[in-house]
Every structure is written in C-alpha cells, then in structure tokens.
Amino acid sequence: MSKTLQAIRGMNDILPEQTPVWRYLENTFAQLLDGYGYKEIRLPILEFTELFARGIGEGTDVVDKEMYTFLDRNEESLTLRPEGTAGCVRAVLEHGLTGGGQVQKLWYAGPMFRYEKPQKGRYRQFHQIGVEVFNQPGPDIDAELIVLTWRLWKKLGLADSVTLQLNSLGSSEARATYRDALVAYLRERFDQLDEDSQRRLTTNPLRILDSKNAQTQSLLADAPTLHDYLDEESRAHFEGLKARLDAVGIRYEINQKLVRGLDYYGRTVFEWVTDKLGAQGTVCAGGRYDGLVSQFGGKPTPGVGFAMGVERLVLLLETLELVPAELNSPAHAYLCAFGEPAELAALALAERLRDALPGLRLLVNAGGGSFKSQFKKADKSGASYALILGDDELANRVVGCKPLRTDGEQQNIAWNALAEHLAACMQA
Structure with missing residues (x-):
C-alpha cells in the first residue's frame, strides 16, 4: 500500500x-x-x-x-x-x-x-x-x-x-574586549553552565546572554555588562x-x-x-x-x-481577534444561467458588470444544472444575491435578482440598470 x-x-x-x-x-x-x-x-x-x-x-x-x-x-x-x-x-x-x-x-x-x-x-x-x-x-x-x-x-x-x-x-573592538571579560567570568563558573552554554563559550559566547536556562541566567546577574565596554x-x-x-x-x-x-x-x-x-x-x-x-x-x-x-x-x-471581518467577505452575487443561450449571455453580462463595478465579487455558475441545484450552489457560496437568467429573462432582457440573506422579494432588473442596482446593494 x-x-x-x-x-x-x-x-x-x-x-x-x-x-x-x-x-x-x-x-x-x-x-x-x-x-x-x-x-x-x-x-x-x-x-x-x-x-x-x-x-x-x-x-x-x-x-x-x-x-x-x-x-x-x-x-x-x-x-x-x-x-x-x-x-x-x-x-x-x-x-x-x-x-x-x-x-x-x-x-x-x-x-x-x-x-x-x-x-x-x-x-x-x-x-x-x-x-x-x-x-x-x-x-x-x-x-x-x-x-x-x-x-x-x-x-x-x-x-x-x-x-x-x-x-x-x-564596535567590533569593544565587543571583543567585552567578550574576553565575559568568557573569563564564565570560565570560572563553567561547571554551573548548562550544556548548550558550555558549548557556546568557545563558539559564540555572547549568545549565552539570552540563554533560557534559569541557572545560567542567575550566574549572569553578576557578570560584566556590555555597556561598561x-x-x-x-x-x-x-x-x-x-x-x-x-x-x-x-x-x-x-x-x-x-x-x-x-x-x-x-x-x-x-x-x-x-x-x-x-x-x-x-x-x-x-x-x-x-x-x-x-x-x-x-x-x-x-x-x-x-x-x-x-x-x-x-x-x-x-x-487578539484583530483580523478585519471584511477579509473573508463572501461574494456579492451568484449568477445562475439555464440553457446554453442564457449561459452565453451570462458570460458576457458578467464581464460588463465587472467592468462597471471593479469592487464586485461575482460568481458565475459553471457546469450547468437544474434550477434547484444552481440555487443550492448560490446559497452555499454565501453570496448575498442570486442573479437568475433563463429563457424568459433572456427574451425580456432582464435578470432576476433574489436576496439570499434577507426575506426580500425577487425583482426583475433590466440589463442596463443591473450595475446601478448591484452598486446600491453593495453599499447597503
């Protein structure tokens, strides 16, 4: 396996x-x-x-x-x-x-x-x-x-x-002088240092200063201080x-x-x-x-x-719960289209809406599906509105606009007024 x-x-x-x-x-x-x-x-x-x-x-x-x-x-x-x-x-x-x-x-x-x-x-x-x-x-x-x-x-x-x-x-010279003083101090207390600090004493002794070992820190209380050098x-x-x-x-x-x-x-x-x-x-x-x-x-x-x-x-x-809530904002709208003519029109309509409303978060249904299945996808997406485009809407050049998060009624909006309508919805 x-x-x-x-x-x-x-x-x-x-x-x-x-x-x-x-x-x-x-x-x-x-x-x-x-x-x-x-x-x-x-x-x-x-x-x-x-x-x-x-x-x-x-x-x-x-x-x-x-x-x-x-x-x-x-x-x-x-x-x-x-x-x-x-x-x-x-x-x-x-x-x-x-x-x-x-x-x-x-x-x-x-x-x-x-x-x-x-x-x-x-x-x-x-x-x-x-x-x-x-x-x-x-x-x-x-x-x-x-x-x-x-x-x-x-x-x-x-x-x-x-x-x-x-x-x-x-300076590097001052630091070298301090390093010598620190090493001399710690060598006299070598057996009291933790194992990691003992190793650092010969490789990088200044790092002993930020040791997390409590006993080593207590030893450092009386050690020479850097600012004296x-x-x-x-x-x-x-x-x-x-x-x-x-x-x-x-x-x-x-x-x-x-x-x-x-x-x-x-x-x-x-x-x-x-x-x-x-x-x-x-x-x-x-x-x-x-x-x-x-x-x-x-x-x-x-x-x-x-x-x-x-x-x-x-x-x-x-x-600290300081992540702005709007970072995870869902889509403003989910566009459902039923039938190939409506799907072609929906694609073109979606791009016109994106041109008119640069801040619009718009999902367009892909993969077809029945009215019920597409509406279920729209709801699951978290979008605030479902936009509906089928044969009747296509013939009348309107789009159904159904609120998904409130109890509002579906409205039919003319294509040339849809961008303005969505802009108002986005600000609500």
Missing part, C-alpha cells in the same frame, strides 16, 4: 481561508514602505553555502545546525536561505547598487528555511518581510526603521500588544537613537542581554516582543551591520535592517 503524500514536517500549506489575512498583512506593509520611500527587491531562495557561512558566521546555531545544505549536480554546495540580509548584501554588491555611496532603502518578502523543531509560531519553512538600508551611518535611519515598524503596529491594532527592546553591541562613538550613536525615539514618543526597554543570533550585528540591535504568544515572543528583530559589506569583499558600507515573521504576526492578529 503506497504511503499517503503529505507536506514535509514543518513546511505548511497556507489554505484559501488563511490567505486573506496574509495578503492583508503583506499589502499593509508594502503600502507603508512605499510611503517611506523603500523599494522592493526580489532575491533567490538558493544561494552558495559560503554566503551564509561568511555572513552569518561559523559557530552560530543557524550555520552549524539549522541550514538546509546540499550538493548540486556540479558538486557545488548550495543552501536554502535561512535569512534575507546576506542575500540582499550579495545582490547590492553584485549589481553595484551601493557604489559611490549610493543610499539604498530596500525591502523583500518570502520564505526562509531552517531545520528547527516545529512548534506553534516556529516552522522549518517560514516567511519573513525584511528591510535593509545601505550607506546611512547615523542613528536617524535606525530610528526611522523602528518608527515605521511602530506605525505598522498602529495600523494593525497591535501597538498595545508589543514592546520594544533596545541594545547597543558597540562601549566605545564613545557607539555610546553617542545609541544616545542619538534614544533621543529620536523619545522625540516621537516610542517607549522602549534597554536589554543589555539582547545580542541577536547572527554574528554580523554591531551597535544598534532591537526586538519587538509580545507576551501574547507564549514562548515565541519576538515578532520583529534587527539591527546594524556596518561591517558586513566589507566582509563580503565590498568597500566599507554602513548597513542596518530588520525582519519580521509573517506567521507570528498572523498568529498574533488571530489570537
């Missing part, structure tokens, strides 16, 4: 009843970014593995444990993208988009892939909307990115359900960012343990978090990566960006 075909674990179908809220979220964000002058870039799903190894960093969980990597027929190592920033940097370098100090404000959307344990809000194929800005070194652009996400939360009704956490990782330039940058957020009225929390999971970050890092989704609390995260372009062989180029998880935002909207 053959095995039933099904989707790969952690890679989910997005069914027709689910897609309206996805489109609503994506469209709302695209319109918002248009208003801020950001332009869309579309990136490959597959990249050479080296891109992520160099960009994200050897020793990170993403590179070491989570990437989908394989050899193609040319024996070249390829990887399904686990995040979007590295690919975007590669694209702007490859096409010279940042040459001569050109400012680029870009955004992208699409699936990412990580081999993780699937759970609610965390999947192996997940979707992100990301924003990247190049050749803007100051705290003003960091603030703009945070402000536009804040505006998105307001548009979606989420402003009271998310909290902004901020940190500065400082910040260089003056990074400190001034961070103060400039906070001043701009204060000017707009955006509340934030300073979280010195916020380090992000990717090696390329420096200076500003931030997360928008919620307590409405259990363990999966981060809905948007990002920061500054001024050294990444040069790390890929380009000239030193300031960079900053963020990514937000579409699945988690959809889940948050659904959990």
Whole structure:
C-alpha cells in the first residue's frame, strides 16, 4: 500500500481561508514602505553555502545546525536561505547598487528555511518581510526603521500588544574586549553552565546572554555588562537613537542581554516582543551591520535592517481577534444561467458588470444544472444575491435578482440598470 503524500514536517500549506489575512498583512506593509520611500527587491531562495557561512558566521546555531545544505549536480554546495540580509548584501554588491555611496532603502518578502523543531509560531519553512538600508551611518535611519515598524503596529491594532527592546553591541573592538571579560567570568563558573552554554563559550559566547536556562541566567546577574565596554562613538550613536525615539514618543526597554543570533550585528540591535504568544515572543528583530559589506569583499558600507515573521504576526492578529471581518467577505452575487443561450449571455453580462463595478465579487455558475441545484450552489457560496437568467429573462432582457440573506422579494432588473442596482446593494 503506497504511503499517503503529505507536506514535509514543518513546511505548511497556507489554505484559501488563511490567505486573506496574509495578503492583508503583506499589502499593509508594502503600502507603508512605499510611503517611506523603500523599494522592493526580489532575491533567490538558493544561494552558495559560503554566503551564509561568511555572513552569518561559523559557530552560530543557524550555520552549524539549522541550514538546509546540499550538493548540486556540479558538486557545488548550495543552501536554502535561512535569512534575507546576506542575500540582499550579495545582490547590492553584485549589481553595484551601493557604489559611490549610493543610499539604498530596500525591502523583500518570502520564505526562509531552517531545520528547527516545529512548534506553534516556529516552522522549518517560514516567511519573513525584511528591510535593509545601505550607506546611512547615523542613528536617524535606525530610528526611522523602528518608527515605521511602530506605525505598522498602529495600523494593525497591535501597538498595545508589543514592546520594544533596545541594545547597543558597540564596535567590533569593544565587543571583543567585552567578550574576553565575559568568557573569563564564565570560565570560572563553567561547571554551573548548562550544556548548550558550555558549548557556546568557545563558539559564540555572547549568545549565552539570552540563554533560557534559569541557572545560567542567575550566574549572569553578576557578570560584566556590555555597556561598561562601549566605545564613545557607539555610546553617542545609541544616545542619538534614544533621543529620536523619545522625540516621537516610542517607549522602549534597554536589554543589555539582547545580542541577536547572527554574528554580523554591531551597535544598534532591537526586538519587538509580545507576551501574547507564549514562548515565541519576538515578532520583529534587527539591527546594524556596518561591517558586513566589507566582509563580503565590498568597500566599507554602513548597513542596518530588520525582519519580521509573517506567521507570528498572523498568529498574533488571530489570537487578539484583530483580523478585519471584511477579509473573508463572501461574494456579492451568484449568477445562475439555464440553457446554453442564457449561459452565453451570462458570460458576457458578467464581464460588463465587472467592468462597471471593479469592487464586485461575482460568481458565475459553471457546469450547468437544474434550477434547484444552481440555487443550492448560490446559497452555499454565501453570496448575498442570486442573479437568475433563463429563457424568459433572456427574451425580456432582464435578470432576476433574489436576496439570499434577507426575506426580500425577487425583482426583475433590466440589463442596463443591473450595475446601478448591484452598486446600491453593495453599499447597503
């Protein structure tokens, strides 16, 4: 007996009843970014593995444990993208988009892939909307990115359900000095660390700061703090960012343990978090990566960006019952036609109605059927009105219009008056 075909674990179908809220979220964000002058870039799903190894960093969980990597027929190592920033940097370098100090404000959307344990809000194929800005070194652009996400939360009704956490990782030199101090502190307490933190101590010790292990967190209470090691330039940058957020009225929390999971970050890092989704609390995260372009062989180029998880935002909207009711609105009308002459006329009539009423949601019966069967389909569709076209209506150039959700009587409407009649029905 053959095995039933099904989707790969952690890679989910997005069914027709689910897609309206996805489109609503994506469209709302695209319109918002248009208003801020950001332009869309579309990136490959597959990249050479080296891109992520160099960009994200050897020793990170993403590179070491989570990437989908394989050899193609040319024996070249390829990887399904686990995040979007590295690919975007590669694209702007490859096409010279940042040459001569050109400012680029870009955004992208699409699936990412990580081999993780699937759970609610965390999947192996997940979707992100990301924003990247190049050749803007100051705290003003960091603030703009945070402000536009804040505006998105307001548009979606989420402003009271998310909290902004901020940190500065400082320069690479300051961070290296702090790393040495942290490692020295933790080595003296190595046996008290959880197993994962013991491993990270030699590969990526800053990630120990956001360990979920309670005993490790208690050890960190007396550990050196990152801001004690910040260089003056990074400190001034961070103060400039906070001043701009204060000017707009955006509340934030300073979280010195916020380090992000990717090696390329420096200076500003931030997360928008919620307590409405259990363990999966981060809905948007990002920061500054001024050294990444040069790390890929380009000239030193300031960079900053963020990514937000579409699945988690959809889940948050659904959990808080903030999905607009009109997203799942049924058809306005269902057009029933009886007999081939009526079917031909119905097809032409439907297209004239769509021309006249761009917002009209009109279903046209397909497959023929008796009056009873077509009327049953019309009712099942959820449409507000059934439009009826048979031999008598055809001869008199009228259409029967029968309310399906109220007790109103059927009316015969002349063809040339039908669009106006339906327009009034749509507004009722």
